[in-house]
Amino acid sequence: MKILVINGPNLNLLGIREPDIYGRRTFADLLALLADVAREENLEVTQFQSNHEGAIVDKIQESLGKIDGIVINPAAYTHTSVAILDALKAVSIPAVEVHISDVDAREPFRQISYPGMYCEKTIKGMGLEGYRQAILYLKQTYGKA
Ligand code: DQA
Numbered sequence: 001m002k003i004l005v006i007n008g009p010n011l012n013l014l015g016i017r018e019p020d021i022y023g024r025r026t027f028a029d030l031l032a033l034l035a036d037v038a039r040e041e042n043l044e045v046t047q048f049q050s051n052h053e054g055a056i057v058d059k060i061q062e063s064l065g066k067i068d069g070i071v072i073n074p075a076a077y078t079h080t081s082v083a084i085l086d087a088l089k090a091v092s093i094p095a096v097e098v099h100i101s102d103v104d105a106r107e108p109f110r111q112i113s114y115p116g117m118y119c120e121k122t123i124k125g126m127g128l129e130g131y132r133q134a135i136l137y138l139k140q141t142y143g144k145a
Pocket of ligand 1: 009076103110
């Protein structure tokens with residue numbers, strides 16, 4: 001099973017960026033976690049990070065016919081991007097949304113998620129472990145027995 005993990009703007013600065021909110025684990029730690037999950041679960045997991053909305057839209061479009069499940073943390077684009085929502089709807093690939101922080105407990109502008117309107121599930125406030133849970137959900141739901 002092929003899973004694509006997409007990370008939006010500023011997530012490349014994990015570990016440096018607002019550690020009180022996002023923790024001290026770095027983006028390299030996240031990549032290592034994804035590699036561990038891929039090995040343990042016998043999955044093909046690729047990761048794409050971009051600070052650019054259009055690049056994320058392009059990556060989702062390119063996934064058509066190639067990827068079985070998407071894990072997406074759209075970061076700030078969560079709260080603004082109808083384009084990412086429409087791209088997910090266009091390719092119709094099962095998707096799970098992840099947020100490292102508990103967005104529910106934060107500012108009012110973080111309470112809306114456009115990509116979340118397509119995603120089957122949203123995992124928030126679990127730190128980097130949320131990515132593992134999202135991948136396991138996709139495997140359990142869509143992986144071949
Ligand atoms: C985030 C939450 C967003 O509100 C924020 O803009 C981010 C990260 C999270 O993982 O908690 O950049 O998606």
